[in-house]
Amino acid sequence: MGISQSKPQPEAGAQEKLTEALRALELRSEREIAEKDYVYIDNGPPPTYKLSEHQQTLSVDKISQWEREVLQDDKNLMALNAFAANDTNSILKRRSTVIGDTQIFNVKIPFEGSPVTNQRASGRCWLFASTNVFRVAIMKKYKLEKFELSQAYLFYWDKIEKANYFLENILQTVEDPLDGRLLQTLLASPVGDGGQWDMVANLVEKYGLVPQSLYPDAYNAMNSSLLNRLVTTKLREHALRLRRLASSPSLSSRASLGSVKEKMMQEIHLILTLMLGPPPSPKSAFEWQFYDKDGAYHNIQARPTEFAKELSDARTVKACGGTDVHRLFSLVNDPRNSYNTLLTVNRLGNVWGGRPVTYVNVDNVTIKKAVVETLKRGIPVFFGSDVGKYSDSSKGIMDTALFDYELAFNTKLALSKAERLMTGESAMTHAMVLTGVHLDEKTNEPVRWRVENSWSASAGTDGYFVMSDKWMDEFVYQAVVDPSVVSKEVRDVLKQEPKVLDLWDPMGALA
Structure with missing residues (x-):
């Protein structure tokens, strides 16, 4: 009271004129912001715009004018010369970002799996990422310096199961048109190398796990393109x-x-067995002999399914800080859909009648808090991302500030995460493992993340990458965590009836 001075009120007519004038100024200001490169001249109301009135064809004269404008800029001339003789990304790479993305983390799991794995010329990243999580529990239990689970073992059974899953889908969709989107999506890649966490869980539950030494990679596991072409061609024939x-x-x-x-599946089995080799039987005991890090000899005899179940025994769970890796579940960040909802994908899977692919959709803050808590327990985190965006595999950096496209091309790549999903610009293309995070010492917020990849020790820093927190926000879609590291509200989402996404939805992409 008493702060504002009294002002005389304008007359009613003057008030209307003042309002109109202010509104005109507001509209003019908005237009000047939107069209700041043009001179605004107020000649009354703008003409009504009709779509048919715009120039529908490209004018050669207009393109020539654009070219002259481009070449008048000395910066563009320098860029033209540089791009003609060099890799564009190498020129646009920000040195400050490369220097800043260092392999220093104040939260890091004390026991990272070794050796760094190599999926070679195959799309098995999801199998490598998941076995890199599983092996930490086994290495802790048996006190191992180095150890790998057989990715090829799961790969073999995944191909068999995917072939059966595909044929069952074909039988269930006989009323659908062959040229419809569903059938065409099913036929596009019936036995692709990619997969999801729930699909790994299905394989491990049914077939178990074996050490890599008992079923190492065959050539066609490391170079899977011919195998996939043969099986895909045969399955399409079977489908018709x-x-x-x-x-x-x-x-x-x-x-x-x-x-x-059944005869069709027998043919698929023949191709897979000849090209990958017959795997250990999930119903027969294997013998695994090894020395632990103290030099003590061990001889383990178990069926693959029994060996996998050991990940849930009391000794292993205790060694993993109370985490049972068989109970992990997927959080995703899909801003197109409501948060705290359960998502699934129609006709996506591998083991018929097995566990469906499900995601609990949450915001990025929830995902990051869950991942940090899991890392503090000493457990690595399986995650799915769009690895090709703003990344350098040789230096092992994933950072939205890595390349300065705006400086070079005077334009911003302005799609949001939701818009990238809606337009097919982005999807989960690769699965890796998180093993550390650097938290800001004042805010306790994540700054950068340590990533274990499966592209051999020659990629990145001895096989490890650095991921900026901003890159995680934009291009990480999934993290697999222990239920105990999220709130009851998030855990209860698993009880919901899931929203079913179409098979061709970006969330149906297989890493």
């Missing part, structure tokens, strides 16, 4: 035959579907 039989008016033809499908 099954659809014809299922649609046949003949009762005997339809009755033969089961036996025909």
